[in-house]
Amino acid sequence: MRLELDGITKRFGSLVANDHVNLTVEPGEIHCLLGENGAGKSTLMNILFGLLHADSGEIRIDGAPVTFADPGEAIRDGIGMVHQHFMLVPVFTVAENVALGFEPTRRFGWLDRRSARAQVRKLSTEFGLEVNPDAVVETLPVGVQQRVEILKALHRDARLLILDEPTAVLTPQETEALFHIMRSLKASGRSILFITHKLKEVLSVADRITVMRLGRVVGSTAPAQTDEEALATMMVGRNVELVITKPPGHPAGTVLQLEHLTVSDERGVTVVEDVDLEIRAGEIVALAGVQGNGQTELAEAVVGLRPVRSGSLRLAGVDLTHTSVRQRIHDGLADIPEDRQLDGLVLSLSIAENLILDQYDVAPFAHLGVRNLSAMRANGDRALNEFDIRAVNENVPVGTLSGGNQQKVVVARELARRVKALIASQPTRGLDVGSIEYVHRRIVEARDDGAAVLIISSELDEVLALGDRVAVMYRGRIVGIVDPGVGRETIGLMMAGGGTPSAGNEGVTEHVGVSAGEEP
């Protein structure tokens, strides 16, 4: 399919989300749409998929103008979309999910399960997807669920596939497998529109790259003609440091000490098992792992949001295992939570109020139970400058800021006071390149000021860029602690449970993981 978007413009009130966007996807082409959050990529895709309607401009398929009133019409014309958040029924099998909405039926409306299964099998072999049609979706790993989404689109005869940030939830190995699938789809003549903000992926898989910024297409290029720096500059509109230059740390004594830490989830299932970890002052330990391997729960246990079942936690020698969140904050623990909107901020409150969320009842922000609003505003005003938070003033609601600026508010709050240890979970998730650079720099500064830093990230780039040591977590256990110098491949394998590095690997500085037989 040859897809042409011609002069697409979409306004939301005074905001121009798409400003005369032109884009052409040739048949059998993997076309990358690159841009920061808020650049207008999602708006454009929603217009293409019939979820939004352009104010002006034209969509042409194979030269003929088309309009889509709803996604159903887009699907009928051969456009398939794999959303970032999967649209699958967890308790249905793969075949049932794929058939859903387009079910083959026999007489009297009986579902023809056999033909649905056969369809899945046929498509799956054709493109090397390797999916069992009878598996129940909720039991499948994320990477396979994503393939089910692709199957769904293929089952509806999609000739152009839109993949919206498909690699955000995948391990490096799963990402490679996805790229393999994408190439075989391309070989069959299908076009792929691949949306991402990860530069490495773009260069390895794209035939053509279109970069958007502030609602406009700022350029179009091919991988051979560009590199990461040039793409980043196009995306952000200024030079950015992709990998921050980090001087070697000067670790001192142990500050944060986890011993045999075991944590359960709400159902009583052990999610963190017998974790030992020591982080020294002036050191960053990056905890790598695919999402859902217990890192979130580990971080929650450390900051006090989740009870510790057994084991202990010490901060600068003080036992914090069973103390309150408040006590831990008081003792010098800072926390950048995984989901800033869910746990980190109150979107309806002002920047100034969010900046004192954990200090609201202590001096200088309160005296005898009465808040000191002018001290709060002065603090907010100072933070706007110091942490480069872009806002009209400190009184605007945090919810009106961009993701990057919201995260700066969280970082400003946590790093404004002297911290002994900082726990940062996915500190740059969903942020644009410019904000990532900024947050990384601040975290390294905190380290150099003598804080013990624990970074939890599923982004391998981030782990490698920040970690002085890298601990890899798999199924609730730390399977190894290595030097970031051992390389992506080794760490990627460990993340996928592919065994700890062999004894001869000189990058391994420590091996704290527990072998399988050693149950507590």
Place this chain on the structure above:
Amino acid sequence: MTTEPIAAPAPAEDVTLPVLTVDGRGGNGDGRGGGGGRDGSTGEVPLYKRLLNRLVEANPTVVTILSIFTALIFGGILIDVTSGTVVHALSHIGSHPGRALSLTCTTVLDAYGAIFSGSVLSPTALGHAISTGQGWTGVFNPLSETCVAATPLILAGVGVAIGFRTGVFNIGAQGQLIAGSIVALYVGFAVHLPIGIHLPLVILAGAAGGAAAGLIPGILKARTGAHEVIVTIMLNYVFLNLLNYILGGAPFQLPGQTNEISQKMLSTARMPHLFGSTLRVNLSFVIAIAMAALASWFMNRSTLGFSFKVSGANANAARTAGMSSSKVTILVFAISGLFAGMAGMATLAGTNFFLSSGYGGTIGFNAITVALLGRNKPWGVVWASMLFAMLDVGGATMQVRTGITLDLTSVIQATIIFFIATPMLVREIYRLRSTGQGALQLFTKGWSG
């Protein structure tokens, strides 16, 4: 756009694109504008234009006003179609169109005029008072009655609103109101003290009774996770029947009575009148306004109020910031109950002076309504309570003067809330612009609480 390959950095002029700087969604999302000063983006739009924009966008204030307006229109239609004369005139609209149209209008205007003159100010009474110099009581009586009716609504409504702001749904204002009344009544008739001590003690007793009743669901929710909506609804029945029970015998029952009527408050336990004994408005009204002011200060300036607000807006963030959710839950129920208890006390010590079966009517439930209408802000609750009191008080005048039944005002009250709860509908009817920030959902979010 350009389709030729660009490997070099984009031209510098692109860096300062001003297009997307108005709200946080664009690019770097900076409200400051591309490298500009802080007040860059909003300073260029003239003030009148910004005000005009505020009026045509679906912000909560505009929606509230339009909800009231729409409800009055709806009430007007109801008046017309239930009026025999109007329907008769409309059936002859072909022959007498003028009469039919004027009747549809005058009937409605008469009814609403009667509500106004019965609850705020009667122009006839005013004219009479000015020309004769007599009958000033009649001029001020409607407003006085509206204030009397609004007093318990304000107090209980503010209490419910504080709960809503904190994210808890105190449906138990009715029960807490009764609990406060019982304690205040006991102190009011069984204790003998001079007025300067007795009356403050009665006020405190009402507050304490309500707070104690509020603590029950608060502690249950904090300690056991019991759902506050279920618990408070059930407690309403407990207190309702507790009142019936104690009215059946000593020490509360009025001696020599078989009816369920309590002893009377001693004169030292009664609120003084504000403007002489002919107007019923009394100190309770001043207390209600003062408590609303206190609540407003409390939510905005106290550390406890701040932790309430944060817990209500985002309980997870509150927990992450080290606030104790059980402490907040227990205290907010105590405070919400305290206001409800004072509402019961205010009418008891202000105008009623005794308790009987069914005391409090549906004040505790109307409190939920005015909290909603007042957008859970203390001063908003004051205005909403005054409006509802006007409809209640004026409705009686309307019934006497026009024969339209008092139930109409209940329909109008319910219709207002109907529209408040469906802001999308109001937006559609008046073609308001979307603010795009989900601001309207704040009204009713979290009822599953």
